[in-house]
Amino acid sequence: MQGYDGNPYLKDGCQDIDECIDRKSDYRCAKDAICQNTEGSYTCICPPDFSGNGTVCNRDNPQRITQNIYFVLGATAGVAFAIIIVFGWSYTAFQRRKMSKMKKKFFQENGGLVLQQRLTREEGSSHNSTIKIFTAEELEKATNGFDKDRVVGQGGFGTVYKGYLKDNCIVAIKKSKVIDRNQIEQFINEVLVLSQVNHRNVVKLLGCCLETEVPLLVYEFISNGTLSEHLHDKLKASNLSLDIRLRVAAETAGVLSYLHSAAYPPIIHRDIKSVNILLDKTYTAKVSDFGASRLVPADQTELSTLVQGTLGYLDPEYLQTNQLNEKSDVYSFGVVLVELLTGRKALCFERPAEERSLAQYFVSSVEKGLLLDILDDNIVYDKTNEEKLKNVVKLAQRCLNVKGDERPTMKEVAAELEAGLRLKCSWAETDRHSEEKESLLPGTQRLRFGYEYSEHSTDADSITSHVTLPFPGGR
Template identity: 55%
Template sequence: MEELKKATNNYDETLIIGQGGFGMVYRGFLLDNRIVAIKKSKIAEESQIEQFINESTNSYPMVHSFEYIYHESIASTISWETRLRIAAETTKALSYLHSAASLPIIHRDVKSSNILLDSNYTAEVSDFGASKLVPLDHTQIATLVQGTLGYLDPEYMQTSQLTEKSDVYSFGVVLIELITSEKALSFDRPERERSLASYFLSFFKNNRLFEVLEKHIASEGNVKQLKEVANLASRCLRLKGEDRPTMRDVTSELEGLRNIKKNSWVDGDSNSEETEVTC
């Protein structure tokens, strides 16, 4: 405990990088100069201990959360290639939970603050306090709705039936954050634009995609690639879960885009072709 206090300068508020349901996450500096994420519990009842353990990320080398890109001075320094890699690394982790774990796991709280980045912007999914194991003979489970406004699957909110596609919806919102550098929910925006998902889909359907993209990445020459990612995000955000791609499919598409040489995507005229909408 003493070492953790020293690592966080006695839990200095300026070192807070995120918050879970049962604890605050701090950037910590160990004696061997490693930078780690340290979660300090705020457990009030013994019954919450197991949930805190599920939620905890342990101490591993991480510098900041994905929300870091909201800062205007930072957003312009993160290239499209790096953003695409962050997205692919996140989906690999979620795809593993859904398809490769011995029992499928639904994260249930996929959001930008639960994606941690190290100094090289390598992504790692954290905070499993809300996650649910799915019995092998089930495709969905009935549960009290839990998650974060702005990321919550509308179908899950209406039916209380949690499926893997609920994570897909939430990741769709994260993907939009990556290409716009905007928050999923912001009361600083006009009322009609507070939900980033609705705001983005409105512009996307009306072939106004480049009005909402982060200006820096929109000028990097990856026009067709950006359209492909925007189209993928729109499919993740479909109202019916059965109409959304699986996380494995999302991973495959993102990896495919990463493997295509940048030069093959260059499209000098961003208005020369309409954006294909498949919502």
């Protein structure tokens, strides 16, 4: 009888076999199984950490051992994650709505609606504006989040970044520091005017962004740096011949003449200086940074305004009277013209007191017949350019006249410089004194011009104020 052993014909002759001990050939429990003997048979049970029916036992995966725990933890984590997702989505949506409201608020405060209306109005006119209104995201991406490594210039009105638009167009993006929201309409007018200025020697305004706290302005990018860098770097200055310098002066004068006489309404730049004159690879001048510029109403010739400008270039008359007019740009241009001739900075406190103000030192040196002592060493002086230099020096003196009424207009300045480039002796008409034709060479008769400089001398402190206004008096 299966499961028993003994003589079935005897009483109690059949005895139960303990298959767990006496493992015969028909023993079926797995090696790792626990054998439990039963009457006439046995059972196989897989031990802990194993699964199976006893005849086959497989070791469980540790993850499976704790699957219930993990299931509970997973379910809990899933619920928590879902809550976080929902909360995060809600918070993100809230932030987006908040950001959208802020952008709309800034857009309106910066005159975006007015600008859009004006642009729409201009579309049907003969002077179609090419200005583009950029989004904040476009310019953030273009500047890599306004990365400090993209900074190419800084000034009193803001920071200029090099940017790459999605069409790989390289631009200069100016981020202003502050804006006077009481002058939004003035700002709109200036943006529109400059967007329509079509002059080869003006840095082109491509567009603006009004979705940020302060407006962002987008200009064409000029690659060769500023005139100041070229004049005050010994290596770069050696590449600036007299002809190149006079061409830069003529181009700059042409821009100011255009702004004063051809633009409507006329524009006073108010911050002409060598830093604001850019040069391209061919040394062509590009006037930039209209951050202090002002539009002149048609019925006015001058504006009463707080003094604004840059130390060393400020018109003394404007500084004393607060009356801004076109002749203020003429004075500043005169300082730039002297910079081109001398290679010296407009203001340098490292120089002796009498030489700190370049304008005053230049006037004094010419009056004493010492011009050659202050000419840039890179300007080759010889008989072929003596007359040219004499005429340019006299023109610079006229521009630096302390009395605005006695200065030439920028139209006259541009015409004289252009004539000089064409080798025409247009300056001869203004040679009213024979002593103006005397030699520039030291050791001979000294060059003197027929002006009474006792009337032109300036107080050393008259150009030592640098007053700044909130953002748009211009941009």
